[in-house]
Amino acid sequence: MQPEPVNDTLTARAFAPAHITGFFKIHDHEDPMKKGSTGCGVVLDGGVYTTVTTGKDIDKTEIFLNGEIVAGNTSRTVIESMTDLPVKVESISDIPIGCGFGASGAGALGTAYALNHALSLEYTSIRLNDIAHIAEVKNGSGLGDVVGQAHGGIPIRKTPGSPSIARIDHVPTAEKEVFCVVLGELSTSSVLGNPEMVKNINIAGEEAMKKLIEKPTVDNFMHCSREFAINCGLARGKVREAIEAADKAGVVASQAMLGNAVFSIPSVTCVKELIDVFSDFGEVLRFKIRTGSIKIV
Template sequence: MTPASVTAFCPGHISGYFRRVDGHDPATTGSIGAGIVINEGVTATVRLSPHSSVVVRVRSPEGTAREISRTSPPLSFALDRLGVTVAVETVCRLPIGAGFGLSAAALLATLSATNRLLALDLGADAIAELAHETEVIFRTGLGDVAACQGGGRVVRTGPGIHGTILRSFDLDAPVCAVSFGPIHTPDVLGSPAQMAQVAAAFPQRQPKNFMEFFACCREFSAGSGLETPAVQRVLAECDRQGIPAAMTMLGDGVFAYGERACDALRPFGEVYGMGMADAGVRVESAA
């Protein structure tokens, strides 16, 4: 029996450093870099409907889901590409546009749920390819879809969803973050001057462990021209306490690692606690 609704979840991704790679089409365009796939992300519930609609909600610390939008051009585009109509509701806890890879997570969760609901028989690669193409076209991300296909601390050495990805599952302590607001990703990704500075700051070595990962992230953010004064203050305090930390890319915020990380970030604003995800997108229920 065809279910009336399907719910899927996709983890987010915090990027620590990246470099844009321009290909000859969206499939070969993307980025290389490194980050952490996190166990916070986006839950998408998709229902049968004669007309497509999207509702975006953010869940408060008290558990209330507040509606923030009734439109999502990337989601609408992806559904149109599939030639389907469904009603979509996405829910997340982390702030949108703040460097947590939530646009990629929303696409992967929505497309995975739609695939199951309508029995489209799409494979994981086909879903990821459409999600990645959508991200590139809307300039909402370059490497998050590739990362969110699985879990772990990731190092991406090739662009697109078929590029080489090295996954290390070496983060068993909390990952915490503080955000001071969004950085408008399309402005950064669409600026040749900013992209040139970002490319020049890209680390020349591949991190072998999480400490080297954070060191590479810090070198990158310092040289990229993206650090804000608020980010610099938080990073200085984390350095003082000996806590590994870096800037969220692309977002005006900081993520830190370890048992003392949340306490170190607390004086600077609302702290979002999470951990490393051990897997990528998954369908959670069908009813």
């Protein structure tokens, strides 16, 4: 039974990792459990730390991101599906927001796991993952990040839907370094609401998946991601320039979906060249591939 914290303050903290999608195909469905995307991405060791607090001093639900109050609709949906109690959510992100790093999914997962721990709800991980996925889909903030974040590594989402029903495989990998440069924000909903863009994404995403399955390696994942970004028309302006500049330096880079950011998983011998290229476009962010998943901290 869910406790009612009349006198006591209940709190818990969770970490959920970032996820960069390299390519994807959209699968719409009226059932949010079955709505989502197929594709492939990479999970990073950076992410979002979320603390939830409930008790007599919390009289309404408020959500904070990096110290500032936000609407936090996706995390709010998570809370409403788990409890009627008012909850204070404080998320600290060490990844860019609104730039294709899956921050909303990480925040939703962190909220679900921390709230489950604070209230001793005894939900399983799969149930918590599904709650976060449904919240993302309902709020239009993502389609497949939660599925990837729940697995770690370089997950291949072979079938769409929530984590409990999606079929997942992986590109085998060590915890390689991932380099990124952020060039601005991009609204997920603005892209997914464009029928012509959705058509192009789905054609390019299906082709990318076929090529990756034929050769499931890290290098081929980067090649497939680059082709997808160019072929579907999402890579424009500075993003396209950064990808092409990396090409000239002999390194494969691509766009973080859906965001105005570029990423690469270079070989050790190409790290200096990549940093030189990315530095021309902005601050170079360095992460490692995270082979684990969400955790209580």
